[in-house]
Every structure is written in C-alpha cells, then in structure tokens.
Amino acid sequence: MSDVIAGRVEPEEDRLIAEAKRGDQRAYAELVTRHQAVAFRAAYLITGSAAEAEDAVQEACVKAWLALGRFRPGAPFRPWLVRIAVNEARNRRRAAGRRAGLALRLNPGFANPGAVPSAESEALAGEERAQLAAAVARLREDDQLIIAARYFLGLSESEAAIALRLRPGTVKSRLSRALGRLQGQLEAMP
C-alpha cells in the first residue's frame, strides 16, 4: 500500500525519492515497483489497451526520472507518477485517433467478496454494475476522470488533486458535481 498517509509521505519513501534524485537507479526501481500498478491501471482505463498502457507507464517512469530534479521534497510520488502516466496515456489515445472516455469493461468472472450470493443476486449485482459503468461512460471525460481517480484508482482527495492537476480545494466540489451528473444519468436510464 501507499506510504502516503493523510497527505504526508512516510520517511521510507522520502528516503527513496531523495536517493533517486541523487541518481540512484535502485531506489528509483523500488519507487516504480511500488507505484506501477496504480499508474498502469490509470493508463489502461484511458487507453483500453494493455500494450498501450504498459508503454505509457514505461514512458511516464522515464519522464518522471528526468523530472525528479523538480520534484518537491516531501510531496507524494504516487499521484505525481499517475499524473504523468495519465498524460502519456491520453496523448497515445489521441495519437491513435481514439475518442475520449474511459474503458470500463467488467470482469465477467468477478464475484462479490464477502457474502455468498445466490446466482440470482449475483446476476442482479452484475446488471447493476453494468448499468453504472454505462452511466459513467456517458459523462464527459473530466467527470469520468475524477470519479476514476477517487473510486477506481483509490486516490485520496489530495492525491486526486495532484494526479489531475487540480487545486486541492476544487476536488471535492468537482467530484460532487460529477456525482450529481452521474445520478442524473442513472435516473434517465430505463
């Protein structure tokens, strides 16, 4: 899990960042290992392609390395890397001529953890998830991204602000508006 707790970076991650800034590639490899999963997930949701997402993350990690000198001490690395990966993924999608919007495919084998549902309830839950995914997909991309940052990537509000280049104070209001529009989409659906 992340070392970011309530917007603060744990000393271990701070140390890795400092060593990477001095040119230590092993420390940087550790940072990439820790955060490549969330960066890949973000890039995949944007590109809809595993190969494109992998390329985007690789490129993002190289760009992050080159920009480490400008990285503010004490800042969290994870959302910063996600931001670069998101930009890279969006550029690749644009270059490929694909339309904006997240790839929200459902895992057909997904089973709700915890309770042991009946086949009927699981089918209903699957139906509900599919409807929700369709409603999210109808939102404009800004709304999709902020929803994805918070609920599909698990970023905190402060991390989402960094990842999406928003002022910290605006994440809450933007998210609230996006959820309102999502609710509207759901109500408009048959």
Add this chain to the structure above:
Amino acid sequence: MSGELERRLLALGSALDVPPVPDTVPAVLAGLPARRRRHRRPAGRVVAVVFAAMLLLVGVAMAVPPSRDAILRVIGLRGVSIERVPHLPPLPPGATKTGARLGLGRPIPLASARHAAGFTALLPPHASGAYLGHDVPGGRISIVLGRVLITEFRGASQPIIFKTIDPGTAMQMTRVNGARGVYLSGAPHEVLYAQPNGQIRTDRVRLAGNVLIWQQKGVIVRIEGTRTLAQALAIARSLRG
C-alpha cells in the same frame, strides 16, 4: 444519495476488468538516460571492440533465463535484444568509419532486393543501393538511402540481433506502422548478430548512430542514420512489402 452511489462506484472499481500489471521496472531502467552527460568521443578516434568481452556479455545474458526475459521485455521484439552496459568497448585498432561502413554484403539490383533473401523485404520507393548479406539466419538486406541505411532481417523467435548501449544512449519506446518499436539515440551503441551457426559476432566494427528498430510482417527492420525519430518514422511509413 451520494453515500450509496459512492459505495456502488467502489464496487464497480473492484469489478473492472484490468489486465495483470506488467513489471515495467526492467524496461524503465533500461530506458533511463544518463543523468550526467558523458563527454563525446573525439571525432575520428579509433575505437575497438573487445570481442571476447562482448561474447561473454551476450553469452551471460542469453544463458540466464531471467536475464534473457528481462532483456526481451525491454523492447518487446522477438529477434532483438538490447542490453545496457556501463561502457562500450572501443573498436579494434585500424578500424575507420569508412571501413566500418563496409561489410553490407554483395551489391544487388534494387529491383531484386524484395525477394533476394529468405523473407520478403520492405522497400522504400527510392534508394541509391541495395546489398545482400548471408551473415545471419535468413540473410539480411541493406538499402542505402543517401546517409540513411535500412537493414532488414527475418524475424525470429530467438534474438538474432543484440544491441549493447551505454548510459549515454537514450532509448525511446514508440509505435512504428502500428507495431511496437524502439528508437536509440545519443551515444553510439554496439550491434552484434547471431550467425546461422549460432555464434555471436559483431556487425564488423561499426558503432551505430541513431536507430529505429521494429518488426513488421515478420521482418526486423532497422533504420539507421536519421537525425530525428520523426525522420525515421517517415521513412518507415514509406516502406512497402
């Protein structure tokens, strides 16, 4: 309203179909440019290849499966591997740039280049010369386009081309005609080939310049000598099989 919707969104996030996360670390490390700019070799300086050292390097890389896998993942091209090394060995005494440019094989008419080797070569609309070499499995076709050299090999399930690059060489992943490719630029890099008998040899004594490399229609293509990636990509787009 919002609390329930948030719960459902979190559940949706868990149910999304996202492929397994690839380990990007080997490719990232291989792609990191040197942080400190290395001083350039003096122009025209005679450099040498310590062949045994290179053989050892490649031999070790190929003999250890995890290492081999990591190398192959660097660029995702079967038939090509790239290894970053602390420094390149110098070329042997007596080698010159001019001499290094020889060894492309025998000249052949451009019109016959497409089917001269054991694969269908991809050709540009115009070229100033074509050569056929038999130093790698399936042969190789070299096409000269002014200062640019296009080299093609038959794709392989095992690497037949090995590139060793030093920290001064930048490695950029890219897309070439819809396929995954890599662009090496900056400091020179060494090119080694697996011969038909499996032995590794250097590409004469030439240190390659900027290179775009990818695989298309079962052919490994290398475009060498362009000043920019955009220029290399434009040439790549002009190739026809």
